[in-house]
Amino acid sequence: MSSSFLFSQFMGGLTTAMFLFLIASGLSLVFGVMRIINFAHGSFYMVGAYLAWQAVQWVHPTGGGFWLAVVIAAVGVGLLGALTERLFFRSLYGREELYQLLFTYALVLILGDAAKFVWGTDQLSVSAPPALAGSVQIFGTTQPLYTLFIIAIGPAIAFALWLLLNRTGAGRMLRAAQMDREMLDALGANVGTIYTLMFAVSAFLAGLSGALVTPIESIVPGMDVLIIVQAFIVVVIGGMGSLWGTFWGSVIYGQVLSFGILIFPGFSLFSVFALMAVILIVRPWGLFGRPL
Amino acid sequence: MTVAASTPMLRRHALAATALRDRILSGGVPWTLVIFLLMATVPWLGSRYDTFLASQITIDALFAVSLNLLLGTTGLVSFGHVAYFGVGAYVCGILMKTYGVPFSLAFPASGLGAALFALVSGYFCVRLIKLYFAMLTLAFSQIIWAIAYKWNAVTGGDQGLPEIPYPHLDWMSSIPGCADLSIGARFYLLTLVLVAVSLAIVHHIIRSPFGRVLTTIRDNPERAAFLGINVRLYQLASFVIAGGFAGLAGALYGIFSRGVFADYVFWSKSAEILIMTILGGAGYFWGPPVGAAALVWLNQVITDYTQYWSFVLGAILLVLLFGFPGGIVGGLDMLWQRLKRLRNA
Numbered sequence: 001m002s003s004s005f006l007f008s009q010f011m012g013g014l015t016t017a018m019f020l021f022l023i024a025s026g027l028s029l030v031f032g033v034m035r036i037i038n039f040a041h042g043s044f045y046m047v048g049a050y051l052a053w054q055a056v057q058w059v060h061p062t063g064g065g066f067w068l069a070v071v072i073a074a075v076g077v078g079l080l081g082a083l084t085e086r087l088f089f090r091s092l093y094g095r096e097e098l099y100q101l102l103f104t105y106a107l108v109l110i111l112g113d114a115a116k117f118v119w120g121t122d123q124l125s126v127s128a129p130p131a132l133a134g135s136v137q138i139f140g141t142t143q144p145l146y147t148l149f150i151i152a153i154g155p156a157i158a159f160a161l162w163l164l165l166n167r168t169g170a171g172r173m174l175r176a177a178q179m180d181r182e183m184l185d186a187l188g189a190n191v192g193t194i195y196t197l198m199f200a201v202s203a204f205l206a207g208l209s210g211a212l213v214t215p216i217e218s219i220v221p222g223m224d225v226l227i228i229v230q231a232f233i234v235v236v237i238g239g240m241g242s243l244w245g246t247f248w249g250s251v252i253y254g255q256v257l258s259f260g261i262l263i264f265p266g267f268s269l270f271s272v273f274a275l276m277a278v279i280l281i282v283r284p285w286g287l288f289g290r291p292l
Numbered sequence: 293m294t295v296a297a298s299t300p301m302l303r304r305h306a307l308a309a310t311a312l313r314d315r316i317l318s319g320g321v322p323w324t325l326v327i328f329l330l331m332a333t334v335p336w337l338g339s340r341y342d343t344f345l346a347s348q349i350t351i352d353a354l355f356a357v358s359l360n361l362l363l364g365t366t367g368l369v370s371f372g373h374v375a376y377f378g379v380g381a382y383v384c385g386i387l388m389k390t391y392g393v394p395f396s397l398a399f400p401a402s403g404l405g406a407a408l409f410a411l412v413s414g415y416f417c418v419r420l421i422k423l424y425f426a427m428l429t430l431a432f433s434q435i436i437w438a439i440a441y442k443w444n445a446v447t448g449g450d451q452g453l454p455e456i457p458y459p460h461l462d463w464m465s466s467i468p469g470c471a472d473l474s475i476g477a478r479f480y481l482l483t484l485v486l487v488a489v490s491l492a493i494v495h496h497i498i499r500s501p502f503g504r505v506l507t508t509i510r511d512n513p514e515r516a517a518f519l520g521i522n523v524r525l526y527q528l529a530s531f532v533i534a535g536g537f538a539g540l541a542g543a544l545y546g547i548f549s550r551g552v553f554a555d556y557v558f559w560s561k562s563a564e565i566l567i568m569t570i571l572g573g574a575g576y577f578w579g580p581p582v583g584a585a586a587l588v589w590l591n592q593v594i595t596d597y598t599q600y601w602s603f604v605l606g607a608i609l610l611v612l613l614f615g616f617p618g619g620i621v622g623g624l625d626m627l628w629q630r631l632k633r634l635r636n637a
Contacts, residue, residue, distance in 0.1 A: 037423065039563075091614065097422060098369045102570065103613050105563045109606030117600060225560055229434060236427060269438040277431040281416045284424040 004140035009258045011138075015147045017254025018154030022209035023227060024234040024246050025161060026202035032178045032241025033198055034093075036100045040107035042228030044081060044203045048073045048210025049219045050115055053124045066129040066215075073211035074204050081203020085196050108224060116221050128215035146215055153212070157205070158247050164201070165243065174198055178241060233276045239289020248288060328488055335477035336469070347480045349581075349588045351544045354487045356568045356580030357494055358537035363566070364574040365498055366530040367510030368418075371426040371562050372433030373538055375413070376406040378557035379436060380539025381546035385453045386446065388547075395459030399486070399543050406539020407532050409436075414531035418524045430559055441554040452553030456546055483544050490537055495577055497533065506530050567609055573619030582620050 027041045051073035059065030084107065092100050127133070132145040165171035173194045176184045185191045217223075230253070238249025256275055260268035285291045334346040355377055362368040384402035387393040393401070413432040420428055440447045447453065461478040464470045470478065497503050509516045509523055517523050546552040555561075572583025587605075594604050616623050 035423065037427070088610075088614075097426075098363075098566075098570075099613050099617065101369070101371070101426070102563075102566065102609060105567075106606040106609035106613065108560075109602040109609070113600040113603035113606070117603075225558075229430075229559060232427070232430070236431075267438070267442060269442060270435060273431055273434040273438050277416075277428060277435060280420065280424060280428040280431060284420050284428075 007139045008141040008143075009262065010255070011141070011143060011147070011151070013254035013256075013258030014151050014251070015254070016257060017250040017252075018151050019209060019213060020230055020234050020253060021154045021247055021250035022157055022205060022212065024231040024238075024250060025157065025243065026205035027228075027231050028235045028238070028241055028243065028246040029161075029174075029198060029205075030202045031235065033174060033181070034195070036097065036104070037232070038202070039101065039104040039228055040084070040111065041104075041202070041206050041231065042224040042226075043108050043111035044077050044206035045210040045213075045227055046115060046219075046224040047080065047111060048077045048207030049214050049223065050119050050124070050210075051076050051207065052211035052214050053119070053126050053219055056126050066126065069126070070208065070211040074208035077207025077210070078200045078204030081206075082196050082200035084203075085199035089195075089199070090192070108228075112221065112224055119219075121221050123218040123220050125218045126214035150212065150216075154247070154250070157208075158243065161243055170194070170197060230272075233272055236276050236286060237279050239286025242286065242289045245286050245288025249286065252287075328484070331484055332481065335473055335480060340474070340476070343477050343480050345588055345592060347476075347483055347548050349585045350480070350483050350487045351541050351548060352565075352568060352584035352588060353581035354490055354544070355538055355541035356565055356572070356584050357491055357577070358534045358541065359565055360569050360574055360577075360580045361494060361498070361506075361530055361534040361537070363569060364576075364579070365503060365510065366506045366527060367513075368527060368531070369422070369426050370417075370429040370531075370534075371566070372429030372431070372559065373534070373565060374557055374559070374561040375429070375433035375436040376410050376535035376538035377542035377545070377561075377565075378433075378440060378552075379409045379535075380406040380542030381552045381556060382440065382447055382453070382542075383539070384543030385456045385546045385552040388459075389453055389456050395547075399540065402543035403536045403540040406542065407536030410532045410535025411528070414528050414535065418527040418531060430562070433557065433559055433562060437554060437557040437559070440557050447552075447554070450554060452551055452555075453546075454551040456551055458547060479547065483548065486540070486544065490540060491581075494533075494537060498577065502526075502529070564605075567605065571608070571612055571619055573621035573623075573625075575618060576621040576625070579619050579621040586620060 023041070023045055026044075027038060030036065030038045030041070052069045055069035055072040056065055059068050088103065089100075092103055128144075128146045132149050135142050135144045136148070137143075163171075165175060173184070173189055174197075176189070177191060177194055177198075181191060184194075234249045234253050235246055236249070237252055238245030238247065253272060253275075257268050257272055260271040264271065279286060331346060331350065335343050338346070355373075358376075359370065359373045362370050362373070380402035383405035384395075384398045387398040387401060388395065413429075417425055417428045417432070441450055443449065444451075458475050458479055459482070461475060461482065464473065464478045464481070470481075473481075498506075505516070505521055505526055508519075509521065509526055513523050516526075542556075545556070568583040568587050569580045570583070571586055572581065573579030590604075590608070591601055595601050598604070612619065618626065
């Protein structure tokens with residue numbers, strides 16, 4: 001195995017990782033505060049991808065307008081998330097986990113079919129923005145500029161989220177809600193608004209990642225349930241509710257998947273699920289999380 | 293010695309028979325028996341398609357009841373129950389198709405295989421609480437899915453195992469009235485009997501002292517532990533039994549649908565079976581079978597009109613979660629109580 005081959009496997013793993021981080025960070029945020037697994041997070045991601053495609057059609061049918069489309073998709077899905085929280089989720093707080101889980105699954109079913117109804121079942125795709133359409137040579141490998149952009153945006157989003165959580169008033173409220181929501185409520189904070197905001201941020205991230213994936217992967221029905229399982233694995237490895245845990249969880253996941261193919265061909269899928277199971281058995285709160 | 297051992301049993305049988313006679317005489321109807329007999333007439337009175345639907349309902353009913361042993365009786369939310377269904381389906385399918393093992397051996401083997409996997413995976417799962425438990429069951433079911441999807445040599449990979457043979461049911465020709473039945477209808481009758489026996493066993497387990505302990509654990513695990521009950525051991529036992537019966541349902545389903553495919557084991561199937569259970573009513577033994585019948589029937593009616601079945605299912609789930617958390621049987625039970633109160637008042 002030449003070093004340039006290993007390098008290209010590594011870069012492939014890193015691209016997967018940073019993508020998954022974008023998606024999983026929102027999932028982890030909701031879990032940290034609300035202690036629920038939001039199955040609909042994958043659906044938000046899918047809606048983001050479709051919205052981006054739709055926006056490109058509106059803005060610039062011949063190509064271009066990519067960045068505007070990304071913004072439209074992310075904001076649109078963020079609003080959808082806020083609306084979902086206000087209309088439905090609100091009345092499920094305090095109910096059993098099962099009901100909350102099944103509610104998010106109902107959203108998966110509804111959004112999946114709604115997307116089929118609006119956009120059909122054909123594969124759709126969006127071309128990469130012209131500025132990032134080329135590629136560069138690194139260590140004797142060809143790296144598309146767009147994947148380098150994705151690798152750069154992962155840490156950027158992580159840093160932005162860290163700033164939001166640690167350096168703003170809203171972030172402080174979120175962290176307080178993560179620790180003890182009853183106490184926060186009793187202190188007179190508007191917990192309802194905090195939850196809506198958090199849900200909106202989480203859905204915004206899902207929509208953003210859905211829009212950003214469009215130049216690399218085609219948009220198809222079923223992308224929602226495939227991605228959500230991968231995002232779970234990442235969140236479980238890193239630790240549910242931990243931002244940096246999710247970040248490193250994505251990196252580990254990407255590399256295990258990328259090099260797992262070399263070690264046991266055909267069983268890389270098995271190895272990531274096995275990794276998830278092992279982590280849950282040994283350290284249920286993840287590598288970087290804290291016990292509940 | 294033999295007499296001494298069998299006398300209490302005989303007495304119990306006699307008591308049961310008297311109870312049945314009393315119920316019939318007092319106007320009470322043995323509904324279980326009536327429903328079983330009605331279901332058994334489907335191949336003669338209904339169309340081929342009705343038999344098809346009835347088979348699906350019967351198998352789903354067993355699958356959902358096995359899940360409800362965890363959910364309703366023991367209070368464990370599994371998001372990966374389809375793993376055990378899948379293991380059963382693959383064990384039975386591989387034994388019958390690849391090795392030509394007769395159904396009479398492959399069927400119990402599939403239940404045992406699924407129970408064994410439930411023992412191994414459950415050993416780890418019951419150590420975790422609530423959401424982590426759900427996540428680990430999901431992880432195990434995805435492991436099974438990954439194996440089914442990729443291990444071409446044994447599971448057929450993404451092609452699956454098509455054309456699993458029917459068991460030999462020629463002997464049914466000697467039963468009066470069965471000579472003209474198709475192999476599908478015969479397999480349905482066999483399924484119905486096997487599922488009825490399985491449901492009777494699960495019902496017996498839930499009513500036994502062992503089942504009462506499970507209910508205690510569901511209601512208050514801490515108190516159960518204070519009483520000296522080994523909570524994890526009981527939860528594991530429940531997990532293994534539930535896995536075994538799910539495996540039996542999977543074996544029947546593989547033969548019924550003429551093949552076993554990796555799609556059967558994908559995680560969203562676990563969600564569907566949970567919906568079935570909740571729709572019928574997880575708090576009642578007959579909830580899951582009612583949920584199975586309702587979902588299979590609704591699916592058939594709605595897909596005649598629209599291809600957007602998932603959308604309708606999602607909408608049903610929303611109504612259920614926000615309006616009728618007790619499910620269909622829970623709703624009927626509430627209605628019945630209200631009527632009784634009206635009549636007494």
